[in-house]
Amino acid sequence: MRKMRLLFQKTGRAIYLSHLDLMRVFQTAFTRAEVPLWFTEGFNPHPYISPITPLPVGVASEYELLDFNTEAEFDLQAACVRLSERLPEGLLVSEMYEAVLAPKQLCKASYTIRISSDNSEALAARCLALFAQDSVFVQKRTKSGDKMIDIKPQIFALSVVSEAEAIVVELMAALSGESVFNPLIFVKALEISEEQLYSVTKTALYAKDGSVFR
Numbered sequence: 001m002r003k004m005r006l007l008f009q010k011t012g013r014a015i016y017l018s019h020l021d022l023m024r025v026f027q028t029a030f031t032r033a034e035v036p037l038w039f040t041e042g043f044n045p046h047p048y049i050s051p052i053t054p055l056p057v058g059v060a061s062e063y064e065l066l067d068f069n070t071e072a073e074f075d076l077q078a079a080c081v082r083l084s085e086r087l088p089e090g091l092l093v094s095e096m097y098e099a100v101l102a103p104k105q106l107c108k109a110s111y112t113i114r115i116s117s118d119n120s121e122a123l124a125a126r127c128l129a130l131f132a133q134d135s136v137f138v139q140k141r142t143k144s145g146d147k148m149i150d151i152k153p154q155i156f157a158l159s160v161v162s163e164a165e166a167i168v169v170e171l172m173a174a175l176s177g178e179s180v181f182n183p184l185i186f187v188k189a190l191e192i193s194e195e196q197l198y199s200v201t202k203t204a205l206y207a208k209d210g211s212v213f214r
Contacts, residue, residue: 158171
């Protein structure tokens with residue numbers, strides 16, 4: 001059995017696809033693109049398709065990974081093209097290759113967050129001041145109810161650039177263990193107004209040794 005990995009982008013309208021919707025879309029696309037998948041055994045066989053990391057609904061990504069298994073040999077480049085042609089707008093396969101690193105080697109993710117503002121310099125200063133604190137507590141909804149969490153330990157690096165009508169935040173955050181960072185919680189911590197527009201994009205994944213995770 002070959003353990004394969006897809007590198008793909010999730011942008012545009014596709015950012016509103018839930019995890020389950022995304023799995024259904026890919027399973028259908030794999031079938032239509034005639035990419036041979038390995039199926040589990042038992043009473044209810046199904047193809048093994050697994051995203052490497054969770055991505056909150058509403059967050060875009062330039063660097064998403066999805067694992068699947070196959071027992072066949074096929075042209076990977078041609079399969080990429082066929083698969084992308086059968087995916088909806090906003091989903092684009094960049095590369096398909098044999099997986100080497102195990103998901104447990106995944107450690108960090110980088111994000112770009114853009115927030116509109118009439119006073120970008122003030123918002124940038126507020127952002128830097130907030131995360132200069134020892135703790136940053138934000139309310140998070142969990143299966144057991146709402147609770148306050150400290151997101152400061154989840155953030156490894158942060159920089160802010162103010163533009164004419166927005167700020168751009170670049171940050172590196174935890175993506176393994178008990179402290180899995182949600183970038184939307186970060187935006188919530190800034191307490192921006194409902195009128196302010198923002199976008200969040202995951203830009204890369206990193207292994208424990210600091211290299212780009214593939």
